[in-house]
């Protein structure tokens with residue numbers, strides 16, 4: 001007999017204290033991947049498309065964490081599949097939302113086009129941002145470690161990528177570097193070219209991507225970025 005409902009993948013630890021807790025295989029096909037970073041305080045990278053917040057919360061609790069009250073959410077860019085859950089996290093747990101200043105206005109206005117809410121046939125409510133990134137590189141010091149947030153425009157003007165080094169392993173969170181690059185998102189190919197070069201130079205060991213999951217060697221990470229550089233004709 002076929003199961004009534006397709007089994008969903010479980011959240012898991014990618015590297016010590018770094019987990020995937022949401023995404024198309026785990027919570028909802030419409031979600032960008034959601035990552036949980038334990039620095040003693042919790043950092044969440046992206047928030048899903050909004051329909052699966054309860055599942056994301058349950059996954060975080062299943063991993064043994066109960067302190068979402070003090071969490072911060074880093075939004076990699078202003079698209080609904082990454083920000084949709086953010087207002088619920090903020091309202092329910094008081095989570096602090098961070099995004100680059102160039103991607104903040106669509107979130108604050110609830111702009112249906114720039115947030116891509118229209119693409120997903122939904123609406124995004126105007127949502128306040130607690131912390132805006134202004135510089136090319138913002139370093140957050142958390143529990144004695146550093147999380148670096150790089151401004152990597154291209155897909156959107158205010159896209160960011162974050163990385164940290166833990167146990168000698170460099171872990172990079174770079175969502176939607178595959179694009180698309182389209183005018184209605186304010187995409188820019190020259191910016192994207194520079195940003196992806198910068199990401200290649202990081203020489204990361206693990207890439208936690210936005211829709212396709214996790215790439216786990218320097219070579220896999222490079223090959224992944226290179227494949228899109230070739231796709232967009234800059235390599």
Ligand SMILES: [Zn+2]
Nearest residue numbers: 032081176210
């Ligand atoms: Zn996305």
Ligand SMILES: [Zn+2]
Nearest residue numbers: 077079155176
């Ligand atoms: Zn996007």
